[in-house]
Amino acid sequence: MERLASGVEGLDEILGGGFVPGSCxxxxxxxxxxxxxxxSQFLYYGFMEKGENGIFVTCTESPQEVKNNFRDHGWDIDEAIRKGKIKILDMRPVMATESGLITRNEALFEGESIPFSVVAKGTLEEIKKSHARRVVIDSVTTVKMQYAGEFQVRQGLLGLMQGLSNEDCVSLLIVESIGAKNIIPAEWALSHGVVLMNYASERSEVVRSIQVLKMRRTAHDQNVYGMDIAKEGIVVHTDVRI
Ligand SMILES: Nc1ncnc2c1ncn2[C@@H]1O[C@H](COP(=O)(O)OP(=O)(O)OP(=O)(O)O)[C@@H](O)[C@H]1O
Ligand SMILES: [Mg+2]
Structure with missing residues (x-):
């Protein structure tokens, strides 16, 4: 089975080789x-090492902030954009104008069943146009918060995931949640895979960890491993079990 390497040292080992194309x-x-x-690392690795196209759909930070996050790690996002290899899609429900006024994107702000389909349509159009193999949506939580009811959230998420999984790409859907006792986030239930990132404080130090909770269609390691965020990006320590 073909795999797309994550570009994160150690993570591909845990994943059993990488992500399976078509998975969300x-x-x-x-x-x-x-x-x-x-x-960001997943997209930049695809561009630098594999020549693959990627899309960063931002629902929270401005495109400028997104670019800065790449630049902070020394990843030349400007070159990737100039070459047409990485595209940043701005899908924020609200944004500030230059004079500081907060404006809404009516298609994404407090829609009924609309927001997820707006994100899905825009993303799928761009995937088809650029033949992207790597997609990041940061974050689906922002889109989810445009709905009052859990039922509409599930329908919206399901539609988005079905659309994305019809394409020959891997989609990372960013979720602002660590899960809660006895409550399963809809994103975890519906997605093909779940990667959980966490941290704990030990004395005065932060101990970061990562765990692949679920990955349909493949065997994978389910243990919790230590990880670090450095200038070069994320490194997973497969020799450190948490
Ligand atoms: N250049 C860097 N070198 C080392 N560590 C960094 C660097 N940039 C960020 N970090 C670390 O990574 C953390 C932020 O990571 P990131 O923005 O990916 O988190 P996130 O999960 O997306 O957060 P949020 O939910 O707020 O969007 C920072 O708090 C910092 O500890
Ligand atoms: Mg973030």
């Missing part, structure tokens, strides 16, 4: 756990 994987974790870094 929830990358879940608390604030600052490394979700956006993982997404």
């Amino acid at each position: 994987v929830a990358v879940s974790g608390g604030p600052g756990s490394g979700k956006s870094t993982l997404g």
Whole structure:
């Protein structure tokens, strides 16, 4: 079976070689756990090492902030964009104008059943146009919060995931959640895979960890491993079990 390497040292080993094309994987974790870094690294690795096209759909940060996140790690996003290899799609429900006014994108702000289909349509159009093999949506939580009811969220997520899994790409759906006792996030239930990023404080040090909770269609390692975020990006320590 073909695999798409994540570009994260150690993670591909845990995944059994990488992600399976056609899969939608929830990358879940608390604030600052490394979700956006993982997404950026995944796209940049595809561009640099495999010549693959990628799309970063931003629903939270401005395209400028997204670019800065790449630049902070020394990843030349400007070159990737100039060459047409990585595209940043701005899908924020609200954004500030230059004068500081907060404006809404009516198609994405508090829609009924619309927001997920707006994201799906825009992303699928771009995948077809650029033949992207790597997609990151940061974050689906922002889209989900445009709905009042869990039923509409599930329908929306399901539609988005079905559309994405018809394409020959791997989609990382970023989720702002670490899960809660007895409550299964809809994104975890519906996606093909779940990667959970976490941290704990030990004395005065932060111990970061990563775990592949689920990956349909493949055997994988389910243990919790230590990880670090460095200037070069995320490194998973497969020799350190947490
Ligand atoms: N250049 C860097 N070198 C080392 N560590 C970094 C660097 N940039 C970011 N970090 C670490 O990564 C963390 C942020 O990671 P990231 O933005 O990927 O998290 P996130 O899970 O997307 O957070 P959020 O939910 O707030 O969007 C920072 O809090 C910092 O600890
Ligand atoms: Mg983030």
